[in-house]
Amino acid sequence: MNRDTGFPRADAEADFLRARRRQVLSRLAKWLRGEPDDVNIMLPFKEVVDALGYVSERRIGTRVITLDSIVGSVDRGRDFDRRFRPTSGRVRERWERLALAARRGESIPPIQVYRIGDLHFIIDGHHRVSVAHAMGVPTIEADVVEVRTKLDPSGIRYRGDLIVKDYRRLFLERVPLTGQSRASVVFSDAWDYSRLGEHVEAWGFRLMQDEGVFSDRATIAKRWYEEEYEPVVAMMRQADLIGDRTEAEAYLWVACERYRLIRTHRWDDEVIEAVRSRKR
Template sequence: MARETGFPRADAEHDFLRARRRQVLSRLANWLRGEPDDVNIMLPYDEVVEALGRQGERRIGLRVIKLDSIVGSVDRGRDFDRRFRPTSGRVRERWERLALASRRGENIPPIEVYRIGGLHFIADGHHRVSVAHAQGLSTIDAYVTEVRTKLDPGGIRYRGDLIVKDYRRLFLDRVPLTGQARASIVLSDAESYAALGEHVEAWGFRLMQDEGVFSDRATIAARWYSDEYEPVVRMLRQAELIGARTEGEAYLWVAGERYRLIRTHRWDDEVIAAVRARERRAPTDLDDSLEGPRGLA
């Protein structure tokens, strides 16, 4: 809660100093815990939109939003950290002026934000949000513009997560799955999406050769999911070979092992037995088991 001395100007100064102290202590704590460098950095709006794939936007007007839902900025990320604590004394004069106005009960205009899913990104009002956080508020008035994207922003915590989202978007452009099939393919490593995309394209090429019929990407994606992915995942579950991986990671891993061990594209008990035997001898991570895109073709 905001400190109260009965002197609004002194309290506003204390608000700023306390916010700066917390920002410095947070950086120190993250360093001691070995947290990634971007854990306290605001998410950059443009990079998020690019990674998720912009589809359109609409203004939805004045809303009351939660302060904790504001995770990024359009262009002022360097002046405040992820919790909107000032990163230097550069913003102090304006910050304390707004804090003083707030303490005196003066009218504070709404901020302006872009909404992507349940996340908000500030276009105007960084100091107002910082002051609101420092004074212990939980909500703020905002003019909201809703931005539609191809991918949901769920799972984005740090700037590094945008790489995975970007690769997933590119994968779904190459392999345009829909519905449950689209949602079920989840990989934790960005480059694995690239490897899986090449694998599906190679599978589709073999399918067209076998059937002598041209198929578009959407048809190949649907056929691969129903004729290849789902049956293999069922076998992996029965053989207890998924382990701590996601189903998509387990499929990609075993597809690479299948070709490397037996040099075949078929699926049968012999393939599963060979992979199971190798798993028992020397368990490997997904990255160690893949020999590159050619090993999956």
């Protein structure tokens, strides 16, 4: 429990030492639990935008945002961890000066952030956010620039999640699905997006050879989903072959098994039974 002395300067100094101690204890807890290195690391704004695909941006003015929605930084990730606890004594002087101002009730200007979906990334104001966290304040004023991206940022928790988003973005550039078809093709393993992209492109090439007509990527994507993916997934549901995977994961698995077993596009009870016998 925090106990104030009644002397703002001394209390501001104690605030910083407490925040540093919490950061060190958090690192120790991560090591004891064997968690990945990126658990306590801020998300780098540029890497997030690159993974999701930049579209546009617009300034929307001053808003009150929750501290928990601030997950990353434009350029100061090394000075603070994911919860904006100081990672060293390098920021102490400025940190304590802001903590003192906050304790005295002085006016503190809004921070500046980028917004992607429900996530915020600090442009300016890392120390102010760190002090607010240390004092248990749930919200803060921010000048917000909203960034639109090709992919939704939902599901991003750690830096490692960006790999899956990046591969999904590249897959959707190769296979431009839309609407429900876009939402239904989901993998947990980033590499599966590459494998499926190759598969769909090969399917489209064979289709154009069979019909003798050129089709663009959007047309191929639509036809593959309606003529190949949906019927196969429906048969897999009836044959109880989905299991605990996503439908896309089940489809990709059985498609690979199909080519290894029979090297043909034939789908019938015999083929399904052969695939079932190899189910893991």
